[in-house]
Amino acid sequence: MKKRVFSLLTALILLVTSLQITAFAAPVSDDIHPQYTYSNNGYTLEKVSHADVAPRQTDGFVDYYQYTDPTGKICTGVIEHMYEKGADTPTADTAAELAKLESRLKAKYPDASEDKIASMMAEITQSLTGDACQSYAFSALGYKDWVYIGTMYGGTGITKNNAKTMLQSLGLLKDEKNEDNTTNQEAVEYNQKMVDSVVGLLYGDNYYTEHPVPTQGILFKMNIKTGESKILMAGSVNGNQVTLRNAVAYNGRFYFIGTQVGTEAVADAATGIPSIFEVNPEDDSFRTVYQAVTMEEYRAMQAAHVFPIPRAIAVYKGSLIASVTQEDGAHIIAYTPDADDFTADGSFKGIKVEGSSALRNSEFTEIAEQSKELLNYPAYHMYDANYGGTVYQMIEYNGKLYMAINAGQKALHSTLNPTEGVYTAVDPDTLEETKCFAGYAILEGTLKDGASPSDRDAWTWTPIIGNTKDDQWDNSVNHAVEAPAKYTFNIDPNRFAAAICTMEVYNGYLYIGDYNDVTQATYPMLKMDFIHLATTLSQSVNLYRMDGDHNIELVVGDATRTFPDGSLSGLESGYTGKNGHGSRINQYTSMTQIWDTDKTDDNDGVMLLGTLDDGSLLRPLVQITNGDVLKMDKKEWVEKINYLKVLIQLLLERDLTSSGSHTTSAALNEDADAASSAVAAPNALTEEALVQQALNAANTYEQVSGAEAASVFEENSAGSVPSTSETVTLTAEQTASLIADIKNGKIQPHSMPSEHATEVLSLPYGMGELTDLVDANGQEKIDEFSALYKEIVEYYLALKEQGDVVFPEPLQNVLDQLLTEENARQLKALLTCLNAVKDSVIGCDTYAITTAADGSNIKIDTITLDGLGDNSNQTMRNFALTDDYVVFIPGNAIRGGSVYRLADWPGKTDPTPDPEPDKYEVTLRNAGDGATGAGKYAANETVTITAGTRPGYVFRGWTSDDVQISDAKSETASFTMPAQDVTVQANWARRSSGGSSSSTLYNVIVKDSKNGEVTSSHKQAGSGTTVTLTVKPDQGYVLGTLTVLDSRNKEVKLTAKADGTYTFTMPSSDVTVQAVFRAKVHFRDVPSGAYYEDAVNWAVANGITNGMTADLFDPNGICTRAQAVTFLWRAAGSPAPKTSAMPFTDVPAGSYYYDAVLWAVENGITKGTSDTTFSPSATCSRAQIVTFLWRSQSSPAAGSSNPFTDVSASAYYADAVLWAVKENITKGTGSTTFSPADNCTRAQIVTFIWRTLA
Secondary structure, three states, X not given: OHHHHHHHHHHHHOOOOOOOOOOOOOOOOOOOOOOOEEEEOOEEEEEOOOOOOOOOOOOOOOEEEEEEOOOOOEEEEEOOOOOXXXXXXXXXXXXXXXXXXXXXXXXXXXXXXXXXXXXXXXXXXXXXOEOOOEEEEEEEEEEOOEEEEEEEEOHHHHHHHHHHHHHHXXXXXXXOEOOOOOEOHHHHHHHHHHHHHHHHHHHOOOOOOOOOOOOOOEEEXXXXXXXXXXXXXXXHHHOOEEEEEEEEEEOOEEEEEEEEEOOHHHOOOOOOEEEEEEEEOOOOEEEEEEEOOOXXXXXXXXXXXXXXXXXXXXXXXXXXXXXXXXXXXXXXXEEOOOHHHEOOOOOEOOOOOOOOOOEOOOOEEEEEEOXXXXXXXXXXXXXXXXXXXXXXXXXXXXXXXXXXEEEOOOOOEEEEEXXXXXXXXXXXXXXXXXXXXXXXXXXXXXXXXXXXXXXXXHEEEEEEEEOOOOEEEEOOXXXXXXXXXXXXXXXXXXXOOEEEEEEEEEOOEEEEEEEEOHHHHHHXXXXXXXXXXXXXXXXXXXXXEEOOOOOEEEEEOOOOOOOOOOOOOOOEHHHEOOOOOOOOOEEEEEEEEEEOOOOOOOOOOEEEEEEEEOOOOOHHHHXXXXXXXXXXXXXXXXXXXXXXXXXXXXXXOOOOOOOOOOOOHHHHHHOHHHHHHHOOOHHHOOHHHHHHHHHHHHHHHHHHOHHHHHHHHHHHHOOOOOOOOOOOOOOHHHHHHHHHHHHOOOOOOOOEOHHHHHHHHHHHHHHHOOHHHOOOOOHHHHHHHHHHHHHHHHHHHHHXXXXXXXXXXXXXXXXXXXXXXXXXXXXXXXHHHHHHHOOOOOOOOEEEEEOOOOOOOOEEEEEEOOOOOOOOOOEXXXXXXXXXXXXXXXXXXXXXXXXXXXXXXXXXXOOXXXXXXXXXXXXXXXXXXXXXXXXXXXXXXXXXXXXXXOOOEEEEEEEOOOOOOEOOOXXXXXXXXXXXXXXXXXXXXXXXXXXXXXXXXXXXXXXXXXXXXXXXXXXXXXXXXXXXXXXXXXOOEEEEEEEEEOOOOOEOOOEEOOOOOEEEEOOOOOEEEEEEEEEOOOOOXXXXXXXXXXXXXXXXXXXXXXXXXXXXXXXXXXXXXXXXXXHHHHHOOOOOOOOOOOOOOOOOOOOOOHHHHHHHHHOOOOOOOOOOOOOOOOEOEHHHHHHHHHHHOOOOOOOOOOOOOOOOOOOOOHHHHHHHHHOOOOOOOOOOOOOOOOEOEHHHHHHHHHHHHO
């Protein structure tokens, strides 16, 4: 085995580098039109995350970009609109990263031209990858077209740890410590390559280890229609490193429960502080509203091995209920809002937090704790059960609160039964100090009628599943009263290492899905201990349901002592059975979701159910089971037995027949003379001849007495295939080994007394009876193999104990290796594991469960058995509902989680289209040539009408007896269509003949604006008159756009004045003024009062820049030449260039800066860095920026005074700098320095542009 794996690994190591599979998100559009779908049994799902990347490739939900800021620090952010022109994305860091990106593009688009690849390179930042370490979506909630997802980071770490453990057990890794206990870096690197190689061997080339800049757990949202994603919380983006285990929607907000790392207080925390987070999906604001412990308390929890991550959160009777962990165990807290928590219109303000700290927020009240109401059930130490676990789920059902609890040492204990070789749960009264391997319980909380859920004294807590000798906690008397649980821990008293993963209320029942934690069993498996895993795979994973009277039924699972008649559905563990198609490696009922398919009230629709399939995690089981007894296939087994047969013949003291065969002692006595005269003495033979002699003897014995020797064990071999006489052979390696051991004296031929030949030879021939059971399939054959092997072991041990048979050392070494009690136990466990795994379909299952409204007629339909076509999707970890889709979120510890949407299902009906509404006629009278707006419209539709032209006439407005017209004096006006025909009259005045155009007054129509107002210096003005507009944004808003349109909808040029007003020259027509105000952007890195604050707000409001992310502007970031001309072009209104002929070869068509560069060249702003190059990625200096700006203003006259000693009069930028000083655009970096060669920052360039144009 070692040689075989080692040779494979060595070959792989030569090829291994730190592989990074680049994945690109689809362009943002109204719908992404997914390229990859999965269809089965009438269900069709479409891949949304990385929609253009096939399944079985790296995903991990989101993309990142990586860049170096001016301080040299590596930074990471999320790509939100990679293909959107003008996105402020950083340029590439290194040629290597660019080459990697270019190679990925060429592989993905093999038919694309070099120009097309170059264009795509310009649009996409470097080093984009999905992050495979974003493994699972532990929490997910839908909102409109978005789904909010909290991830678990580093599932791949488990896989790598498993691989490392396996390699260590095989002795293939180097010691990572030197003799002086320092780190051996060479060994560390070698071991890492070995681990990566074996992971690649087991899981394929798409395995991805980690992102170059790990972001840890994140909260992000994804638009299910467009594929757009946005990170809200992440350690590498905004310092909020989180693991969010569960979430609920409550009063229009989302509440996520989990842990946080990344704030200053917990920057070095390993797991994180138990916390509750509030997210407002209206604006994506988020904050911590509850923090369970201080940093000091958290350290104490770590020292005590307390597992801190909370899971349970629920809404109960209008209150928010959650479980958090402290050093002394689980605590249940409740938040109940009061009238002050709502606005006058009933909107929820969110949970109040006093000051800036959410530490044990007093808005929450404790209503239960570990040592009292929770009856000391919750496991909260790492060694208690399944990493602690505590309170796993909570849900309201039948007016009561139910808590699923992972029970710990004080509730349940487990032991290894040495007789059966399996773990069994036992009564804690009999084994109080035995290590616990978990069990689960359910507590029921009953609240007094009319009481607040935050009133601790109003609760009574009763165990439904738990200790049948236990008590009930009654807060009215503050102590326990007698009320034993109806069902024992785990429901099944023989259940081991189990927990509850999901609870769901569906059609009047509380459904309860449990699981086995196979992950815990894989660690001993990799060290050749299979008992834990075999026990786990053998026991049933179940789906139960409970009614309001606490009667529990088995819906899916094996028949047990508690449910001897089996399940209601007929399906057994893993959704197997007569009508099932699942497998026993479905070890979790991982997630459920109610989906009301038809929006009716008669039943709850469909319950979606996902499993966790451990097949992908158990692949090493099949890979490593080759070599010794626990690692042999049938061929290896036969070879080992043949070796034993020849070795025994070689060792036996013998009388020999003419053929050189050995017979029983009785047969030899009958023909002693013939035997003694036929064969030479041993010392007269060469080593090769001795081995051949023994081989001949083994074959003769095979013919004469093999069946007799094997019959010693025939009691337990009934049902197996009887031995048939077969030729005994040796491999070349075995032959060479025997010859060498004779030569070096390890084997002394003919040194073993022959009177015990039958007893000794019965061992290999008895083992031969196992040959046809080595690859046993089915529990009956496994039991037969185990029983016979166990008998052989006991027979051998008895021979040794009696002392009559003396086994030569070489033979005893081999037999001791093969025939041990531990092997007997482990072999049975191993075969049980292989039986469960080898024929299983790997990949998570998902089912659609339906019942009648009263719970009858259970039907379970299969959606997928193979992880949606990716067998590394080991769990359907979450579902979510958006306005139009059911979202499936499989978890994948190998390639990262992904997102799918359900597009089609059996019985789906397309929505009935609304009937065509009645339409009514709009007639325009005397409206002029080219008038628009006449036609038919539905009631309540907005109708826009525009007057045409009449030579010699001036338009004077619209009138109608049928409707009220908005902006009736304007040539373009509108009204709401009534449920009747409408006639509108256009009114005109004759233009006076011979008079000047200025004698006619035209209207200045200012439209009402939200969040601000615009006032005009004139209500009417003659052609050529200067009109001044004054803009006043409301608090918190800035002017976004201001436009003036003439009667033909042509834009009138505006001039921004230094005092904040705008002017235009009145044309020979009415004009319409329209302003749009935008909310002031709050960038976290733009402090109030900064010299660039107003400039940044102005630049964002005018569409010049959108910042680096939603809340980061990066004021100290440097500007490239491409960005600089783009800023100037946008500030000029993004005018279309006059030509499309690009003189520069390094400005690809389709790049966001393409039109900006053409415009800049046409307007003399730049000539490029050579006749054929623009150098878009080169950084811009302060000298270049002011020169660009000066040229954009037509190179006005420079000032006469030069205060700067570093600006030479002959420098190309001298006039530009002096002009900028004269216009107060810059004052330099010091009283005598301008620093022309310094990089121009983003803050500086927007400030320069603002001072020039605003």
